[in-house]
Amino acid sequence: MVKRPDPLESTPPAFAEAAARHILREGFGIESSSLEPLAGERDQNFRVDTAGGQRFLLKISNPADDGPILAMQTAALRHIERVDPDLPAMRALPTAAGESWLEVPGPESRIYPARLFTFLPGKVTANTALTTEAIRSHGQTTARLGRALRGFFHPAADYEILWNITQFPRIRPLLTHVCDGQRRAQAERIMDRFEDRVAPALPGLRAQVIHGDMSLDNVLFGDDLLVSGIVDFGDMTHAPLVCDLAVEIADVLHGRDDAIEAADAIIGGYVSVTPLEDEEAGLLADLVAARLATEVTITAWRRRLYPDNTAYAASGEPGARAFLDAIETTGIDAVGRRFRDACRRLPYRRSATGALLERRRRALPRSPLFYSQPVHLVRGEGVWLFDPDDRRYLDCYNNVAVVGHSHPRVAAAVTQQQQLLATHSRYLHEAIVELAERLKATLPPELDAVMVVNSGSEANDLAWRIARAATGRAGAVVTACAYHGLTEATHALSPEEWAKGERPAHVATIPAPDGYRGPYRRGDEGWVQRYAAHVDDAGRALGDRGFAALYLDPAFTADGILSPPPAYLREAARRARTLGGLVVADEVQAGHGRCGSHLWSFQASGITPDMVVMGKPMGNGFPVAALVVKSELLGAVPEDVELFSTFGGNPVACAAALAVLAVMEDEGLLGNAAKVGSYLRQGLLTLAERHPLIGDVRGEGLLLGVELIDEERRPSPGSARKVTEAMRERGILLSATGPAGNVLKIRPPLVFQPEHADLLLQALDEVLASS
Numbered sequence: 066m067v068k069r070p071d072p073l074e075s076t077p078p079a080f081a082e083a084a085a086r087h088i089l090r091e092g093f094g095i096e097s098s099s100l101e102p103l104a105g106e107r108d109q110n111f112r113v114d115t116a117g118g119q120r121f122l123l124k125i126s127n128p129a130d131d132g133p134i135l136a137m138q139t140a141a142l143r144h145i146e147r148v149d150p151d152l153p154a155m156r157a158l159p160t161a162a163g164e165s166w167l168e169v170p171g172p173e174s175r176i177y178p179a180r181l182f183t184f185l186p187g188k189v190t191a192n193t194a195l196t197t198e199a200i201r202s203h204g205q206t207t208a209r210l211g212r213a214l215r216g217f218f219h220p221a222a223d224y225e226i227l228w229n230i231t232q233f234p235r236i237r238p239l240l241t242h243v244c245d246g247q248r249r250a251q252a253e254r255i256m257d258r259f260e261d262r263v264a265p266a267l268p269g270l271r272a273q274v275i276h277g278d279m280s281l282d283n284v285l286f287g288d289d290l291l292v293s294g295i296v297d298f299g300d301m302t303h304a305p306l307v308c309d310l311a312v313e314i315a316d317v318l319h320g321r322d323d324a325i326e327a328a329d330a331i332i333g334g335y336v337s338v339t340p341l342e343d344e345e346a347g348l349l350a351d352l353v354a355a356r357l358a359t360e361v362t363i364t365a366w367r368r369r370l371y372p373d374n375t376a377y378a379a380s381g382e383p384g385a386r387a388f389l390d391a392i393e394t395t396g397i398d399a400v401g402r403r404f405r406d407a408c409r410r411l412p413y414r415r416s417a418t419g420a421l422l423e424r425r426r427r428a429l430p431r432s433p434l435f436y437s438q439p440v441h442l443v444r445g446e447g448v449w450l451f452d453p454d455d456r457r458y459l460d461c462y463n464n465v466a467v468v469g470h471s472h473p474r475v476a477a478a479v480t481q482q483q484q485l486l487a488t489h490s491r492y493l494h495e496a497i498v499e500l501a502e503r504l505k506a507t508l509p510p511e512l513d514a515v516m517v518v519n520s521g522s523e524a525n526d527l528a529w530r531i532a533r534a535a536t537g538r539a540g541a542v543v544t545a546c547a548y549h550g551l552t553e554a555t556h557a558l559s560p561e562e563w564a565k566g567e568r569p570a571h572v573a574t575i576p577a578p579d580g581y582r583g584p585y586r587r588g589d590e591g592w593v594q595r596y597a598a599h600v601d602d603a604g605r606a607l608g609d610r611g612f613a614a615l616y617l618d619p620a621f622t623a624d625g626i627l628s629p630p631p632a633y634l635r636e637a638a639r640r641a642r643t644l645g646g647l648v649v650a651d652e653v654q655a656g657h658g659r660c661g662s663h664l665w666s667f668q669a670s671g672i673t674p675d676m677v678v679m680g681k682p683m684g685n686g687f688p689v690a691a692l693v694v695k696s697e698l699l700g701a702v703p704e705d706v707e708l709f710s711t712f713g714g715n716p717v718a719c720a721a722a723l724a725v726l727a728v729m730e731d732e733g734l735l736g737n738a739a740k741v742g743s744y745l746r747q748g749l750l751t752l753a754e755r756h757p758l759i760g761d762v763r764g765e766g767l768l769l770g771v772e773l774i775d776e777e778r779r780p781s782p783g784s785a786r787k788v789t790e791a792m793r794e795r796g797i798l799l800s801a802t803g804p805a806g807n808v809l810k811i812r813p814p815l816v817f818q819p820e821h822a823d824l825l826l827q828a829l830d831e832v833l834a835s836s
């Protein structure tokens with residue numbers, strides 16, 4: 066590895082103007098009309114004008130500079146010119162002899178390399194003068210430069226400079242030069258954190274040759290305040306790509322009062338060209354802090370070494386200190402979250418929770434929120450949900466994220482399909498066919514026709530149309546507190562949501578098979594059959610309308626999470642069919658492996674429904690639902706009636722649904738639901754022995770209900786409300802269901818593990834003890 070000397074160990078060369086003209090004439094074949102000396106930290110620079118109106122930069126370098134490094138810089142500039150000819154980077158011009166540089170003899174018989182570059186327009190601009198647009202343009206330029214260098218290789222690229230952020234821990238010995246004890250302690254804190262959480266991740270980041278110093282000294286701006294030139298490549302090295310962005314944020318913004326906020330614009334510009342990977346985004350704030358602490362430390366050290374050098378009086382170090390203080394005041398984790406958000410390119414800005422709540426109440430007055438203090442979420446991962454302060458909540462409630470929140474395989478499938486093709490299903494496309502075939506393969510063969518729609522409501526609504534057409538009848542039977550959807554037709558099938566006194570004439574209800582509270586109790590002789598017999602009463606109640614369909618959620622989620630023995634479904638279906646009705650299994654809640662034994666919960670009973678509805682978890686958060694029917698029923702819908710929905714079965718939705726099925730299989734989530742579900746159920750039963758508030762524990766797999774009661778065994782919805790609020794305080798999300806709202810509803814993503822169950826059980830134990 067080549068070591069680059071500290072620039073101040075050698076001052077810039079000091080060739081006279083006449084000597085420079087001679088170099089230009091003899092070495093490069095250029096006749097200069099005027100020469101203008103320019104400042105340089107380690108090189109001697111001249112602006113060169115010719116009589117013909119051309120302008121160049123002559124750079125006479127320090128003899129300490131190594132040949133291979135100069136060769137690398139020249140090669141890199143040529144590479145950039147080839148890859149991105151419009152990028153305003155300086156270009157290296159060959160000598161008259163076609164060499165990359167000229168070796169000029171100078172004082173003390175040393176050899177000085179002289180190079181000629183194109184002269185770029187624009188000027189060095191103070192950061193306080195930069196507009197948001199200018200800062201964004203800087204970010205974009207840095208990203209373009211990184212892209213242009215992506216395929217560049219040079220053997221000299223692994224040279225070592227103190228400024229390379231990856232070397233940050235190596236400057237620990239220099240910390241003794243930072244006289245101010247508090248300042249030193251700050252740098253140490255940042256370094257300790259860096260060693261802990263950044264250094265181990267660095268070798269795994271994408272790396273390449275980077276510019277390494279996109280500070281305002283090296284970037285020129287035009288009058289329009291857009292980047293017009295990149296002029297110094299002296300710090301190029303092989304390093305993680307994200308270091309370029311970190312250096313840029315630190316060096317461009319230090320000294321601005323709004324440095325943290327202004328970083329959004331740099332990051333926004335950068336990621337508009339090159340999106341960051343999650344790991345890079347997560348390290349950005351630490352890398353910026355490391356760069357700032359490097360500046361503070363190296364400046365202190367150099368001040369000690371060269372007390373007379375005035376260059377350091379005017380350095381950016383005070384700005385670096387202020388930026389570091391701002392980061393620590395805000396909290397480096399909070400800054401990290403902000404930077405990570407900026408990397409995500411979301412098309413909205415993040416507001417404070419209170420302000421967001423107010424906006425929501427005004428803009429969406431009828432949109433319900435859980436909890437007296439709504440939970441404000443910004444991110445999800447596996448079984449965890451995170452609020453803006455990175456407080457995490459254990460999700461024991463959301464079945465939609467069936468394979469875990471933000472599952473990378475589903476996210477990638479959605480993103481990639483969206484980038485490739487997103488259209489409706491009137492064109493031939495592979496994904497919808499593949500999905501339909503895969504779904505069919507999981508179902509009894511009679512269920513052979515698939516329709517892909519966008520929501521459970523839509524699928525149930527369509528099922529209702531088909532049931533009416535196929536039977537020629539108009540009446541439906543549902544359980545007493547069922548939920549099947551939001552549309553006009555499915556709202557009618559959803560007593561849970563009926564207004565007081567509302568009871569559509571074409572719908573009859575049956576009591577849900579509640580073996581704990583209802584008229585027939587678990588263990589009573591024939592209790593299941595007695596519940597099922599109510600289907601006959603309902604059929605009679607429909608009168609002349611006739612029995613078109615029985616809709617059942619086999620897990621009776623809205624009815625309080627009941628899991629009757631399989632005989633119930635068999636008997637209820639048999640009776641419905643005897644009366645000429647069709648059977649619709651609404652698997653929106655209980656399907657996709659939730660109940661642990663089968664992919665579709667009706668399968669435990671061995672019946673074959675006439676139609677199966679699936680939704681909610683189907684796309685792990687991407688809207689997609691489906692109706693699978695016996696094709697003979699479809700014949701009743703006239704051929705000229707088109708069953709089509711614009712978004713239904715679009716390639717993106719199908720890609721999501723296919724990814725969910727694949728992940729469920731690869732990760733064995735059905736088995737996990739059974740295993741962890743029974744562990745959790747056992748734990749809940751143990752709690753029930755200790756806490757009289759628990760009247761009943763029921764459910765299967767990872768769909769469990771805990772019924773809360775008062776001393777007289779009456780439903781206690783007040784306790785359920787208190788418990789869910791108290792659990793939320795402890796970072797655990799639950800809800801309540803059932804006709805009285807007194808049944809705790811536990812329905813986590815199927816990636817739930819025993820350790821998560823333990824967290825839930827322990828918190829519930831404590832909350833119940835204090836209730």
Ligand code: PMP
Pocket residue numbers: 519520521522523525548549550551618622651652653654680681690
């Ligand atoms: N059926 C059942 C059993 C449901 O639980 C729901 C939604 N909770 C629906 C249908 C309606 O689905 P969506 O909200 O997707 O319209």
